[in-house]
Amino acid sequence: MKNLNRRRFIGTTAVGIASTALLPLIPKNLFAAEKLNISFGFQSWTIRQKLFEDFAGTMKKMAAMGYSEIEMCSPKGYTGTGFEALADIKPGDMKKIIEDSGLICRSSHYNFGELKDNLEETIEWTKKMGISQIVLSSFWLPSGATVSDYRKAATELNAAGETIKKAGLITGFHNHHMEFETIDGELIYDAILEELDPDLVKMQFQVAVISIGYKAADYFRKHPGRFISAHLADWSNEKETQVPIGQGVVDWEDFFEAAKTGGVKNFFVEMDPATFGESAKFLKSL
Numbered sequence: 563m564k565n566l567n568r569r570r571f572i573g574t575t576a577v578g579i580a581s582t583a584l585l586p587l588i589p590k591n592l593f594a595a596e597k598l599n600i601s602f603g604f605q606s607w608t609i610r611q612k613l614f615e616d617f618a619g620t621m622k623k624m625a626a627m628g629y630s631e632i633e634m635c636s637p638k639g640y641t642g643t644g645f646e647a648l649a650d651i652k653p654g655d656m657k658k659i660i661e662d663s664g665l666i667c668r669s670s671h672y673n674f675g676e677l678k679d680n681l682e683e684t685i686e687w688t689k690k691m692g693i694s695q696i697v698l699s700s701f702w703l704p705s706g707a708t709v710s711d712y713r714k715a716a717t718e719l720n721a722a723g724e725t726i727k728k729a730g731l732i733t734g735f736h737n738h739h740m741e742f743e744t745i746d747g748e749l750i751y752d753a754i755l756e757e758l759d760p761d762l763v764k765m766q767f768q769v770a771v772i773s774i775g776y777k778a779a780d781y782f783r784k785h786p787g788r789f790i791s792a793h794l795a796d797w798s799n800e801k802e803t804q805v806p807i808g809q810g811v812v813d814w815e816d817f818f819e820a821a822k823t824g825g826v827k828n829f830f831v832e833m834d835p836a837t838f839g840e841s842a843k844f845l846k847s848l
Contacts, residue, residue: 600818602845603631605793605832607671610635612835614647617656621663628842632660633791633830634670634691635699636684653690669695669791669828671736674702674715677722685729695790695828696726697734697766700741709745709753716757723762734790736766742776755785764790764825768832770804772812773797779816782824791828792821794841806837808844 604624606613612620621632637649648656660667670693676684677698688696701715723733735758741751755765765788769778778792796810797803808814821829831841 600829601630602628602794602842603633603665603669603828603830604629604838605633605671605830606635608832609835609838610644614644617648617651618659618663621660621665624838625664627839628846629831629838630665631669631828631830632665632667633697633828634667634693636670636672636676636687638687639673639676639684640671653687657691667691668693669697669734669830671697671699673699674719677726677733678718681722681725685726685731688731689729693731695732695734697736697791699736700738709748709750712741712750712754713757716754716763720757720759720762723759727762732790733763734766735763736793737768737771739771739774742771742774755788760788764788766791766793767824767826768793768795769812769817770795770797770832772810773804778824779813779820782820782826786823787825789821789824789826791830792826793830793832794845795831795833796841804833804837806833806840806844807831809840814848 609620609624624632635643635645637645637647637651640646641649651659657667670688670691672684677696684696698719701712701719703711703715719733719735726733735754737751737754741754743750758765765785767778767781767789769792772778772795782789794807796805796807796812798805798810804810831838831845833841
């Protein structure tokens with residue numbers, strides 16, 4: 563299957579998905595969210611435009627769908643993507659808006675510069691937001707980067723992770739499709755896992771890489787306790803596009819069972835906004 567990077571995968575719309583598609587019939591005792599004692603959130607990236615237009619209103623709409631958490635993107639770190647429109651909101655005020663809508667925020671994405679050059683400021687904003695997890699969105703190394711370059715970046719993240727841990731917070735690393743490319747016979751993601759210190763940096767797995775044949779459950783079992791969170795997405799091989807959670811190829815029973823082994827604590831849906839409603843229904847009805 564043609565390799566897809568994060569932006570292309572997320573940008574693919576759910577064209578062709580019938581709005582009346584029936585959800586799979588799942589036994590009530592299979593793996594209900596309540597019985598698993600977990601809550602489901604959403605990543606803010608794909609609905610960023612709606613956040614810029616009406617932050618408080620969008621929070622309330624997402625909560626009404628059944629989501630209980632939001633994973634933010636750092637307004638200062640995501641300059642140039644539109645998130646800077648939220649930079650004028652004081653972190654305490656943003657936290658209150660989120661909580662007043664019925665949501666919580668305990669995780670946020672940051673760019674590498676924030677963790678290398680402005681870590682003190684990043685930690686301060688994070689704490690004022692009441693966030694406990696600082697997740698690096700990507701190393702964003704240039705094309706042509708070697709596995710050694712990725713390993714070097716991982717050691718730099720370890721250093722930041724040490725400071726973050728001393729501040730009482732958790733560091734995470736988020737993958738994209740590009741980390742599942744092979745260079746000279748070595749999978750980039752495996753090299754990153756090998757280089758990162760498990761005591762300093764946890765992993766946030768993007769389930770979307772199922773589109774290129776990699777299963778989150780396999781990694782959870784192979785690397786127990788290495789993960790802190792996951793981005794949920796589903797995929798149709800027939801349509802070659804993302805589909806709402808529960809309507810694609812991901813074995814969600816196996817996923818949630820393996821997630822216990824992996825150590826996953828947070829689950830954030832990250833797909834095209836058109837899929838959020840049906841995804842929430844599936845997740846909450848299991």
